[in-house]
Amino acid sequence: MMNNFLYKHRFFLSRRLVQIAILTAYFGANAYGWSIVSGDLSSSIVFGFIPLSDPFASLQMFFAGAVVSVDILFGVLVVLFFYGIIGGRFFCSWVCPVNIVTESASDLRKKLNLQEKESEISFSRNIRYWIIVISLLLSFIFSLAAFEMISPIGIAHRGIIFGFGFGWTFLVTIFLFDLFSQKYGWCGHICPLGGFNALIGKYSLIKVVHDKDKCLLSMECFKACPEVDILEMVGKESHIITGATCIKCGRCIEVCDNDAFKVSVVGLAKQLKGKL
Ligand code: SF4
Ligand code: SF4
Incomplete structure (x- = not known):
């Protein structure tokens, strides 16, 4: 019985385990000085010497006119290498903390039988690609990494590691948005990071x-x-x-x-x- 349950939910349980383990490692770096992985989801160091840089955040920095250091460039290459093997959106379901919020909203939609009433508010899945373009333009115009300033992914991650402040309101808003608008409204239609990672990981092995x-x-x-x-x-x-x-x-x-x-x-x- 138990074995059946574990097998039936093997991907879900593994994903949650990995998400929690990664968040715990970041938390431990801040709270106890662990050196498994430190920094944040835009730019991290693994075991104190392997840089990881989010390609979308780095591109925004580039458009903002910031000097992109050799460390960051190397970090981007390391991430692109992994995305080339496992796929860019692997990040979404195995790492991103917002995924826990949006999948919970989706499950509740199903329980409340809202799932089938999808498209009361219906919008294109391509919006996310337009938001990528707008983010890069705004980064260029205002000389700052535009999406990073308001990214719920960064807010959730920093909130878990350093304490939430008002950051939790972003996550509650995404939860309610996904619950009442459209199935996977945020992750499947709007989030530019998910869209960007999809583009760069299209031909993963x-x-x-x-x-x-x-x-x-x-x-x-x-x-x-x-x-x-x-x-x-x-x-x-x-x-x-x-x-x-x-x-x-x-x-x-x-x-x-x-x-x-x-x-x-x-x-x-x-x-x-x-x-x-
Ligand atoms: S689409 Fe965006 S918010 Fe959703 S899981 Fe992917 S990166 Fe996170
Ligand atoms: S995104 Fe869809 S096709 Fe891809 S692994 Fe998940 S359920 Fe399967």
């Missing part, structure tokens, strides 16, 4: 793949996936989930009783073809 021969069209994956547009070929043909916005959450794998999804290593040539 780790992909979710779908096996049509095992698919019995229960459509549970459609209910669970936060980026449902990327599942358009489900049930029609076996294919690689090539959509850049896949957050590698594993929800499709967990909810499919027929094992029609799995994680696989897929080379670039196959990805361009789209089929297995």
